[in-house]
Amino acid sequence: MSHVMPGLFGINFIQTLMEINGLKLITSNLDVLLLGALVTLELTALAVAFGMILGLIFGLAKLSPQRRLIYGIATFYIDFFRGTPLFVQILLLYFGILPMFGHVGDFSAAVIACSLNSGAYIAEIVRAGIQAIDKGQMEAGRSLGMTHGQTMWYIILPQAYKVVIPPLINEFIAMLKDTSLVSLIGVSELTLRGKLLYSVSYNAAWVWGTVAIIYFIMTKLLAMLGDYVERRLATE
Amino acid sequence: MSHVMPGLFGINFIQTLMEINGLKLITSNLDVLLLGALVTLELTALAVAFGMILGLIFGLAKLSPQRRLIYGIATFYIDFFRGTPLFVQILLLYFGILPMFGHVGDFSAAVIACSLNSGAYIAEIVRAGIQAIDKGQMEAGRSLGMTHGQTMWYIILPQAYKVVIPPLINEFIAMLKDTSLVSLIGVSELTLRGKLLYSVSYNAAWVWGTVAIIYFIMTKLLAMLGDYVERRLATE
Amino acid sequence: MIEVKNIHKNFGSLEVLKGVSCYIAPREVVCVIGPSGSGKSTLLRCVNQLEKVNSGQILIDGEDVTQSRVNIDRIREQVGMVFQHFNLFPHKTTLDNVTLAPIKIKGIPKEEAQENARNLLRKVGLLDKANVYPNQLSGGQKQRVAIARALAMQPKVMLFDEPTSALDPEMVGEVLEVMKDLAREGMTMMVVTHEMGFAREVGHRVLFMDEGKIMEEGSPEQIFDNPRNERTQSFLSKVL
């Protein structure tokens, strides 16, 4: 590979692409990367699953400003995790906070950090989803004599879930990408595996290109799943 | 500081917080971190500014599916940059792609990567903003004899900008956090300065805690600005 | 039955009800008319406490519902409400719309609730739509289901807030027909409406509201044929 003529894009580009070493590098390490992609998916799924629980709790809390303490805690939680980079959250949690509670493994720590982060975003999704339901629904429920809680449970939430699912899938996609940051604490997911491959091959175009394509395929498939679900929900 | 009793959260926590070294570390390096925060802001502002140009172009392109080629390019651009981690985009661009075009400095590369990323998100914001305007507006414009372009320019865009500004501010906040990733290519912004401070002090709680707080303040101020603008727009 | 005593209601700095008093006797049908924004909906919503009043009293069967220790959910069971935009539960079938509250609140067994619901649906002429979702119903059908839903709680009084004004003209008749039946059966009703024909035919008494006050009240004949207040006159001249 030659970088003597950096200006000559075409030639360099073709040389880079044709480069047999790059191709070999990828084919002989694709299994390693794909296993990393599985770890990425697993981590994402866990984070979003726990995030949904957190999001439901804190999203509902954000809807009752009269309960000062709960509302305040929810506001702080949501604002903090939406207001700081996940990058920093992971390092702070893993090296700064979690050690105070004793030893927590890297994967568990990654799940905790990502869940907390995801929960904050999902809380906003839940809140917006509930608010998107016509106020008339709550009024109709209340006017029949149902309590706030009954109306929420039987009337609002069953409708809100349809509103919530599309942004939830977006959050899933966002989280899938964001898990790339747990490579910082040594979780062996796709990005860390890419980095390790890169650190021996120094072949940025091939390694990061391949990693990008794998992420792209995963997010594209998820987006397609999301579109399908959205269509199903729309026709229901 | 003692890590002998990892389970005793309270004691450790207080010890960590009281630790005079940590406080000293931060006070004597706060200026360095704050200057990094300025770099973060500058980078974010540039990225979102260029991103808005890209976003307007590609957002409009996404609204004309009849123009196959333009639509296809816009779709690919948006999907790729929204579908892969910025982490990977930065490394791929900086070490893989940009070198083919000759030398690009780290800050410029960071601006390019973040702008491209931001542009993809803003394109979706622009598209959604335009679609949020009542179809009747386009029909009214067309029925008066205005062309599609005239109606877009005089009628739709002046209304869409109000719809677009709140998510645009969110994108600004998201980008502010995401610029933490350009620490990977050596741009000396807040996160990199935190990382390097950390690598001599090994004091995760203090360093990352402080960095998180600085980010939090910046995003909070931006969010307040956003709320203010939103209120202004609403009463206008 | 219902006694409203000098209620005031503000939204922020906007005073929407400026001392409204009225009563509704058992088996009476009271129609409320008046220009847009005069506070008709707000009055109705105060009666079943969807809005809290700022001052004044509202007695339902002698109980002051504005007192906060009153269990308002139990009160609302006895006051049915029908909204302009129907507010059917879109994720439930017609039958489930009608049975939901009786089952969940009164704890009536499902079979019994469904039996009752079928009777009510038969009454509003929609028994054949029992297993259909609201989005498959026309506006008029939706509103008839909404009436059945409110009746399922066996309320002592029914409130209607412009029940026909979101309907295509063809469908207004069928809803008014159901309401007339109800009135004939002796239901106590408070009806905000723009349908002057209905008010004249069915109403025992008509209240004219403007700017947060009841400006005039009387029998339909008196209000429509001999309005005394000049606001009433100008309003009626535009509408009739």
Added chain:
Amino acid sequence: MIEVKNIHKNFGSLEVLKGVSCYIAPREVVCVIGPSGSGKSTLLRCVNQLEKVNSGQILIDGEDVTQSRVNIDRIREQVGMVFQHFNLFPHKTTLDNVTLAPIKIKGIPKEEAQENARNLLRKVGLLDKANVYPNQLSGGQKQRVAIARALAMQPKVMLFDEPTSALDPEMVGEVLEVMKDLAREGMTMMVVTHEMGFAREVGHRVLFMDEGKIMEEGSPEQIFDNPRNERTQSFLSKVL
């Protein structure tokens, strides 16, 4: 003036217009009535090409507007349209709503356009609202501005799509009054409406549409007093 020849229009697999033909002579006022979903709006929207027809011809002043080489923007200048929901431009004042198209399309100097606009606003009785934004207008006022806006392009024909059905009953009159004036001045008009009184008083001819076809047409007296088609009869019996 306008000649519609056997047009068909599908939305996907749904055939909405199933061969509609009609004409409108210069200075004629044609009212279109019919149940919801019968294709009235679609017919109007095809005339000024907001919808493309699948087959058939539409001649305006002899020119076939369905031919794609026709410059449709120039045609639309000559066909004014008034929508049910007004579609005023909310970010522009009343005056700017009216002057925008003449200035941008016809290149009329701003002062001249404003002068014309003021005359039109005077005509619809809203000169005092020239510098007000649409959200400060009532529904009836909005619709009158929308009419002025369409007239500002000096169209040869005006299309109205249920111009009063989104209005509070008090405001229907003022809009119909403006339309009556227009008709009296000899404007060619095609009006989809549920206001049978207006159709009877102002319309020269009434078309009754159902299921994508014109089922019956004739003078107002003939249609309203002696409908021959049984669909027309049943429709009118519900509405009148």
Added chain:
Amino acid sequence: ADNQDQEKVLRVVTEAGFKPFEFKENNEFVGFDMDLIRAIAEAEGYKAEITHMGFESLIPALQSNKADCAIAGMSIDEERKKSVDFSTPYFNAGLIIAVQKDTEGIKSPDDLKGKRIAGQVGTIGADACNDIKKQDPNTTVKIFDSVGEAFMELEKGGIDAVINDYAVTYEYISTTGQGKTKIVGDVFSADDQYGIAVKKGNKQMLNVINDGLEKVKASGKYDEIYQKWIKQ
């Protein structure tokens, strides 16, 4: 950093988490390597401009012309020589094992089989970890961006040992790591030497560096720097 030379600029990349060789203090790059490269630059009439990058990105930065040379306590190693050229060695190094203070029974790399061990991405320490894992697949290897994170992981008990360059680990256990961690066993791969890397085939730059290094050694500046930073 972009503007081409009025004064000749030597674009240097490093991974500044490697005290005492390179780290940041008061927003300045300091340490043995930093003083050395500045001295070399000065001797050759250049001004050194230093930027930081992940260790795994240093060689790509040279290959993609983002820097003229890399100095980062980088060991001269056969694998790397395929991608870059190294200056004459400037420092004798070697790997060492660090463990928690109370850990017993670890004396050599062989004792690490089956244990949880860590190193920094792209370094020969990480290679050593991977070699151990190859011998015993039960070994858990964790790789961090910077060695500091590996030390933190050791402190909080997430791993049993860190394999890293002696001088750096020594610096750590005798400062922040004191009382919590310790060094065990002997230095291994003791023939290890640091070199300054340039893009492969960049003879001109390699000559500049080697020439400068010689001058700095001859002038006594090298010893001065050595005394200043390296404790024994």
